[in-house]
Amino acid sequence: MNLCLISSMAQQNLLQTGLAGGEVTLNCPENTREYWKSKASNSLPLLRVRKLNLSDAGIYTCQYGSHKVQTSLHVFKLTISSDGHFLQNEVPELILMQNSSSPLPDLSITLFNSNNNRVRPELKNEMRQKYIMNLKNLEATDNGTWVCQVHSDSPPINQKIFFALKVLGFQNPDSERKYATVDSTVILSWHLNFQKIKWKEDFTGQLIWKQQESANTLQLFDFKVTAQGELHETKKSSNFLFEIPERKPESTIQVKLPKVHFNHSGQYQCQLAYQGRYTQSKIELVVMKVSSDPAGPLSRGANMTLTCQVSGQLPPNAYLRWERVNGTKMDIKNSKQHEVKLEVNISAAGLWSCHLIEDNDRKISFHYHVEEAPVWINYVIIGTSVGGGILVFVLACLCIISSIKWKRRRQRARRMAQGRQYLLENKTCQMGKDCFQERQAGWLSREKLNLSLFGETVQLHFSIFSSYSC
Numbered sequence: 333m334n335l336c337l338i339s340s341m342a343q344q345n346l347l348q349t350g351l352a353g354g355e356v357t358l359n360c361p362e363n364t365r366e367y368w369k370s371k372a373s374n375s376l377p378l379l380r381v382r383k384l385n386l387s388d389a390g391i392y393t394c395q396y397g398s399h400k401v402q403t404s405l406h407v408f409k410l411t412i413s414s415d416g417h418f419l420q421n422e423v424p425e426l427i428l429m430q431n432s433s434s435p436l437p438d439l440s441i442t443l444f445n446s447n448n449n450r451v452r453p454e455l456k457n458e459m460r461q462k463y464i465m466n467l468k469n470l471e472a473t474d475n476g477t478w479v480c481q482v483h484s485d486s487p488p489i490n491q492k493i494f495f496a497l498k499v500l501g502f503q504n505p506d507s508e509r510k511y512a513t514v515d516s517t518v519i520l521s522w523h524l525n526f527q528k529i530k531w532k533e534d535f536t537g538q539l540i541w542k543q544q545e546s547a548n549t550l551q552l553f554d555f556k557v558t559a560q561g562e563l564h565e566t567k568k569s570s571n572f573l574f575e576i577p578e579r580k581p582e583s584t585i586q587v588k589l590p591k592v593h594f595n596h597s598g599q600y601q602c603q604l605a606y607q608g609r610y611t612q613s614k615i616e617l618v619v620m621k622v623s624s625d626p627a628g629p630l631s632r633g634a635n636m637t638l639t640c641q642v643s644g645q646l647p648p649n650a651y652l653r654w655e656r657v658n659g660t661k662m663d664i665k666n667s668k669q670h671e672v673k674l675e676v677n678i679s680a681a682g683l684w685s686c687h688l689i690e691d692n693d694r695k696i697s698f699h700y701h702v703e704e705a706p707v708w709i710n711y712v713i714i715g716t717s718v719g720g721g722i723l724v725f726v727l728a729c730l731c732i733i734s735s736i737k738w739k740r741r742r743q744r745a746r747r748m749a750q751g752r753q754y755l756l757e758n759k760t761c762q763m764g765k766d767c768f769q770e771r772q773a774g775w776l777s778r779e780k781l782n783l784s785l786f787g788e789t790v791q792l793h794f795s796i797f798s799s800y801s802c
Contacts, residue, residue: 523581
């Protein structure tokens with residue numbers, strides 16, 4: 333309550349402020365009969381005004397003898413949207429109204445949050461009768477008692493208005509990143525503040541997963557919190573390998589991946605719903621895997637390719653690194669910016685490690701042990717390689733020889749066919765003496781002819797009868 337006194341010879345003028353919904357006590361000088369008269373009403377013996385309204389503002393008069401005391405009552409009313417109950421990331425609206433019998437002053441308004449830090453609201457309306465202010469997006473840490481400090485130079489007013497904000501939400505950041513390796517165990521946790529702020533209302537929520545920002549969502553489970561603070565969870569997905577831990581910290585939502593797969597990476601969003609409003613907190617799971625080509629022990633003198641890969645995109649200040657434990661600087665290789673896969677060719681066995689480094693901090697490491705093949709395996713591999721080479725050479729030679737023989741047989745058969753065709757086309761007898769002798773002889777019994785065709789001798793046995801004409 334603020335009290336201002338202006339003295340005069342026969343009259344005292346007082347200024348008193350009050351808050352709507354509260355009460356105010358109007359005092360007369362001591363040892364006087366306390367009769368109060370308001371300009372708006374009859375003379376009444378009043379001491380207190382309870383449950384103030386804006387309409388109660390005005391001038392109240394206390395008269396005794398030749399003296400008169402006038403008190404000007406200035407009433408403020410602060411209204412908060414959603415009755416002061418908010419979800420994380422919501423924007424409250426504050427409305428400050430004032431009423432007085434005298435001209436309304438131009439007010440200066442300052443806000444202090446629950447941590448006594450000054451907050452600059454966004455003023456949407458600066459009419460002297462009504463001030464509308466918007467706060468920034470609320471966080472769970474904004475829960476508590478705030479102060480609205482109202483100041484005026486003329487008339488002199490310095491009024492503090494206390495009001496409470498209850499902010500239901502996560503103690504986690506809005507978005508965070510967690511790293512895991514393939515086949516490891518991961519527990520994702522969301523810490524709520526409903527018991528800390530004594531939230532006496534029912535609200536619901538769900539946990540959903542999606543592998544990429546634009547991918548379809550999969551609901552893992554939903555939950556309900558009663559007004560008594562009891563948490564009930566119901567599993568929804570049976571195709572996704574996860575568990576809901578029974579024992580966990582108070583006011584905590586958890587999901588456990590007992591054996592992480594590479595495709596378990598993605599965004600896990602925990603959503604709260606209250607009176608048709610929503611808020612959420614997201615954990616992005618990044619999974620790392622390592623493979624080798626060829627798989628198995630590394631033979632002496634041989635090379636192997638190690639591949640380290642992470643799911644999803646890395647922030648600009650993160651990169652991958654391969655290095656050999658107890659190795660040299662030559663055994664270190666870093667990825668380029670935005671690369672999610674890094675390969676390294678090695679010729680030395682031992683323990684190799686792939687690190688994901690962000691802001692010079694190792695977020696996760698995958699240790700891969702490359703074994704050296706025993707000596708007898710090296711001999712077996714060398715013998716197998718040599719024997720395999722000899723076998724391939726022998727098979728190639730056999731194929732060439734078979735091909736040459738097959739080609740010669742085809743050529744010989746073609747020449748035989750050409751020889752037969754030549755003989756059939758030349759069955760007429762020779763002219764002159766040879767023809768006359770053939771006609772006299774009548775026929776020649778089975779003559780063996782040697783014909784030279786295309787550089788080869790072809791022997792044909794045939795019978796020529798005398799009926800052949802010259």
